[in-house]
Amino acid sequence: MDLHIFLQLVVNGLLVGGVYGLMSLGINVVWGVMGVINLAHGDLIMASGFLIFWIFTKYHINPLLLLPVGMAMTFLVGMLSQRFLLGRLPQDRGAIKSSLLMTFGISYVVINTAQLLWGNEFQTVTFFSGSWSLGELDFAKARTVAFLAAGGITLVLWLFLQYTNFGRAIRAVSQNRDGASVCGVDNSRIQVATFALGAALAGAAGALLVMIFAISPAMGSGYTIRSFAVTVIGGLGSFPGALAGAVILGLAEVFTGFLLSAQIANGVAFILFLIVLLVLPQGLSGVFRR
Amino acid sequence: MKKIPWILGAACVLLVLALPFFASDYIVGFFFSLFVFVTVAYGWNLISGYTGYLSFGQISFFGLGAYTMAVTVFRLHWPWPAGVLGGAALAVVLAAPLGWLMLRLRGPYFALGMLGFVQVLSMVSSSATSVTGGGEGLYLPPTASLRPLYYVAASMVALGIGTTWLVERSAFGLRLQAIREDELAAEAMGVDTTRAKMAAFVISAVFPAVAGGLYAWRLSYIDPASAFPGQYEMQSILMVIFGGAGTVLGPLLGGVALSVMGEVIWARFAELHLLLFGSLIILVLLFMPEGMIPLLRRTLARRRGRVPGLPAREEA
Numbered sequence: 237m238d239l240h241i242f243l244q245l246v247v248n249g250l251l252v253g254g255v256y257g258l259m260s261l262g263i264n265v266v267w268g269v270m271g272v273i274n275l276a277h278g279d280l281i282m283a284s285g286f287l288i289f290w291i292f293t294k295y296h297i298n299p300l301l302l303l304p305v306g307m308a309m310t311f312l313v314g315m316l317s318q319r320f321l322l323g324r325l326p327q328d329r330g331a332i333k334s335s336l337l338m339t340f341g342i343s344y345v346v347i348n349t350a351q352l353l354w355g356n357e358f359q360t361v362t363f364f365s366g367s368w369s370l371g372e373l374d375f376a377k378a379r380t381v382a383f384l385a386a387g388g389i390t391l392v393l394w395l396f397l398q399y400t401n402f403g404r405a406i407r408a409v410s411q412n413r414d415g416a417s418v419c420g421v422d423n424s425r426i427q428v429a430t431f432a433l434g435a436a437l438a439g440a441a442g443a444l445l446v447m448i449f450a451i452s453p454a455m456g457s458g459y460t461i462r463s464f465a466v467t468v469i470g471g472l473g474s475f476p477g478a479l480a481g482a483v484i485l486g487l488a489e490v491f492t493g494f495l496l497s498a499q500i501a502n503g504v505a506f507i508l509f510l511i512v513l514l515v516l517p518q519g520l521s522g523v524f525r526r
Numbered sequence: 527m528k529k530i531p532w533i534l535g536a537a538c539v540l541l542v543l544a545l546p547f548f549a550s551d552y553i554v555g556f557f558f559s560l561f562v563f564v565t566v567a568y569g570w571n572l573i574s575g576y577t578g579y580l581s582f583g584q585i586s587f588f589g590l591g592a593y594t595m596a597v598t599v600f601r602l603h604w605p606w607p608a609g610v611l612g613g614a615a616l617a618v619v620l621a622a623p624l625g626w627l628m629l630r631l632r633g634p635y636f637a638l639g640m641l642g643f644v645q646v647l648s649m650v651s652s653s654a655t656s657v658t659g660g661g662e663g664l665y666l667p668p669t670a671s672l673r674p675l676y677y678v679a680a681s682m683v684a685l686g687i688g689t690t691w692l693v694e695r696s697a698f699g700l701r702l703q704a705i706r707e708d709e710l711a712a713e714a715m716g717v718d719t720t721r722a723k724m725a726a727f728v729i730s731a732v733f734p735a736v737a738g739g740l741y742a743w744r745l746s747y748i749d750p751a752s753a754f755p756g757q758y759e760m761q762s763i764l765m766v767i768f769g770g771a772g773t774v775l776g777p778l779l780g781g782v783a784l785s786v787m788g789e790v791i792w793a794r795f796a797e798l799h800l801l802l803f804g805s806l807i808i809l810v811l812l813f814m815p816e817g818m819i820p821l822l823r824r825t826l827a828r829r830r831g832r833v834p835g836l837p838a839r840e841e842a
Contacts, residue, residue: 345804510642
């Protein structure tokens with residue numbers, strides 16, 4: 237492999253990694269604050285992608301402008317799920333198990349709804365075609381736009397969590413639920429907001445992914461695993477960790493796709509996830525903290 | 527009163543044995559697929575119901591069994607019972623190292639790890655074209671007779687019930703339940719948790735593997751999508767939690783109830799299957815988290831004048 241191809245693959249991996257980072261933050265925040273893994277995360281990504289594909293083919297609106305629509309839809313689904321379903325599960329020792337099973341059930345409801353509305357085929361939105369060249373390297377327009385948008389949303393999310401009162405409340409609950417409650421934070425409201433926020437991030441990621449990859453109703457679990465793997469690689473609750481993990485996964489997938497096959501690239505997330513859990517159970521951020 | 531469950535059980539066994547001699551092929555086919563699902567459900571019940579390790583990937587062994595069957599029959603031209611046994615053997619061979627790796631992960635890590643493992647296996651099956659036929663799949667010769675398959679599937683259900691019954695009444699089963707309730711405490715009490723978990727995992731892998739083999743032989747075609755049907759995973763999980771996770775008869779009861787309901791009501795809404803089953807999982811978790819068996823047990827105990835809430839051993 238010559239240097240040029242190598243650098244080109246690095247560029248592609250970085251661009252995809254940016255979107256993976258945004259996608260994984262949804263799992264990361266919900267898990268960190270509520271101790272719940274949303275198994276329907278990937279399916280919400282898929283649903284948002286399909287919604288945007290559907291509006292795009294009808295009205296030919298710039299898909300970036302549709303991104304808030306996708307986010308709003310998944311936000312609503314997330315809010316209702318937490319308020320009426322997950323929030324009603326007993327909070328005992330079996331809580332993790334029942335919430336996993338519950339989101340597993342929700343994921344199939346989402347899949348089937350998408351199938352009914354939009355069919356079973358692979359779809360994609362081709363809007364930003366072509367690429368920009370920088371020296372010898374090509375930056376595919378769709379991927380670059382998706383990367384920049386993902387970076388922007390990630391920054392906004394970070395600012396929100398860092399500097400707004402609501403963000404502080406969310407972080408407080410993730411550090412100590414009872415302590416936050418004593419300080420007057422309404423726990424159940426924070427949980428609803430957090431879950432909806434995680435779902436909205438899935439919606440944003442779906443809107444960006446549909447511009448660079450083809451999506452189908454069955455693809456959800458692959459993206460749930462990718463998001464989870466990125467979170468595990470980076471370490472729970474760490475922004476830089478999540479971004480580093482996402483870049484690692486993006487690079488690993490692009491390189492395996494090039495060297496072996498695209499099908500094998502789909503399994504990379506799982507293999508990275510296993511390696512990290514067996515070797516560095518705290519993730520990358522654990523290494524840095526040491 | 528004490529004899530009623532025995533009489534009922536014997537009647538069911540007789541009915542299942544005699545069914546192929548008078549029922550139509552359609553009915554026998556229905557019961558065959560019911561038994562296949564219930565077999566998968568019994569496997570899941572052992573690792574997730576008793577041991578508490580939620581697995582969303584037991585279907586990987588189903589696919590393994592399906593492909594073993596397809597390859598032994600299609601490529602090696604062995605008789606199909608060899609495919610069934612081969613699938614079970616391979617499941618054990620794969621589950622032992624996999625369990626050793628995965629069972630050190632707990633809670634959501636294990637659950638998502640197994641979900642990822644399904645993807646890896648389905649990826650392997652679609653790229654190892656020379657063995658599995660890749661995306662084009664493998665065609666098996668069409669089955670001449672459903673009857674032998676039906677009896678094997680029925681005996682797998684019996685084996686599932688028997689194994690679970692033995693587990694429930696053995697020290698091994700107590701160890702598993704101790705792990706489910708509190709793994710750390712179990713370890714502190716001197717339970718070799720790794721050994722117990724691995725044993726449960728390996729046993730639970732055999733059931734879906736055999737079910738997958740039977741299913742492939744009946745379907746007479748197998749490709750990555752039909753070998754690792756996420757829908758079946760969900761269906762068997764629903765059967766277990768509907769009937770009662772961690773009970774001997776739960777998977778059977780849940781399986782029968784859901785299959786009959788499915789055949790009567792939902793056959794007309796085939797395209798809504800996932801939606802309905804997904805919603806049922808949600809409803810069961812909200813309104814009947816323990817499942818039907820504990821509910822029935824309590825109702826029976828109350829009727830017999832026992833103190834409600836106290837564990838009453840079933841006579842069955």
